[in-house]
Amino acid sequence: MMEVKTRPRTAQTLREALEDDIAVGRYPPGSRLDEVTLATRFAVSRTPIREALIELSVAGLVEIRPRRGAFVRDIGISRLVEMFQVMAELEAMCVRLACRRMTAEEQAVLVAAHEACILAADQQTPDDYFHANERFHEAIYAASHNGFLAEQARALQNRLKAYRRLQLRVRNRVKGSLAEHQAIVDAVLEGDAEKAENVLRSHILIQGERFNDFVASLDGAKASLLS
Structure with missing residues (x-):
């Protein structure tokens, strides 16, 4: 079971953690990045998670689909x-x-x-x-x-x-x-x-x-x- 981090995290820190996870394949292309699950993992509210996902979307690593959530893009x-x-x-x-x-x-x-x-x-x-x-x-x-x-x-x-x-x-x-x-x-x-x-x-x-x-x-x- 993944260890939950208890120290405060900013959206930038969360973004960097998720960038690493995407780069090394922890979240393969097509994976759904669930806000609730991520909030639990990092011990934060959903707000900074949402901000981090928006930043990743702008960077092209994540696709945010209306009413479906955020998904990892496939970059070969x-x-x-x-x-x-x-x-x-x-x-x-x-x-x-x-x-x-x-x-x-x-x-x-x-x-x-x-x-x-x-x-x-x-x-x-x-x-x-x-x-x-x-x-x-x-x-x-x-x-x-x-x-x-x-x-x-x-x-x-x-x-x-x-x-x-x-x-x-x-x-x-x-x-x-x-x-x-x-x-x-x-x-x-x-x-x-x-x-x-x-x-x-x-x-x-x-x-x-x-x-x-x-x-x-x-x-x-x-x-x-x-x-």
């Missing part, structure tokens, strides 16, 4: 890879523009976000690293000074949030992520748009060994649920 591996490919191009465009347009203050924000990532990695706090990583990428979106492009990047980032977080659990991925962040920061501060674009594109893409590790992490997480 091939679809995920396609989404990561588009994400890589969007972020590459953002950093290319940021190299030309960002202010000294925006550069400082990017460096501070990178330093927060380093601190979280040193302290081995994966959730803190993930949130610092989000701030790092958000700094690049904002510095592009292209509102529409930033909106599209944020929207797709939200849809991939669960899987981007899961990627960071792959062995040595955080270390690799930090090295890539450093290369991005260096290129941005040097004003080398081409280098920044190429490094960031590779940073987002899941291919080759990273793709195999990512799929293995999904399979491993699912297997642990069944053991």
